[in-house]
Amino acid sequence: MKTLSFKTISLAFLLSLLISPWSGNFTLQATETQDQQVIVNIDGLSCPFCAYGVEKKLKILAGLKDIEIKMNEGQVLLTFEAGVTIDVEAIKEAVEDSGFTAREIILPKSQT
Template sequence: MIKIIRMLFLSASLVYVGAWAQDPVYQVGVDGLACPFCAYGIEKQLQKLDGVKSVETDIAKGRVVVTMDDGKVLDRPLVEQAVKNAGFTLRSFEQIEEPAQ
């Protein structure tokens, strides 16, 4: 009986932890975004970085949301270089809880 209770507790704990685990998300402000081609260039450069899971660009707001694989961290110097390689200027960089809508 005790083994069953322990297994149920362990299973419930793993489900609880998995439900709360989130991939790290970063918001990157980029000066000069004006068209879908610009967005493509930024996305292409950022997707080359280790651990990048997804990249979403909001051209109107000049904002790129980068979601990382679980356990990976996005470093500002690498982002700054990727943005520069795409021909743009990094305006801001911050880790966020959830992507802003």
């Protein structure tokens, strides 16, 4: 009887050690629930046709949820899903593929 209860307690202890590290990771990811916004300042963005070309190239970015183009300011606001790693080089490449230059890319504080 003593052997059975010792084995049960030992097993419970070992399982609690195994579960502890994983539960911390799940908690961390659960707190990252807000979408991430990136601001891209683009030179020469002045007409709806230009905006369409940029939007078409940016739509392929991984984890992208929304694109808002502000032609008057020469800005594109990209909204990414929470927890996605933002690839600055992919953003630059997409803008260049559309025929424009990304002058500045402003990342959310968690990505800087």
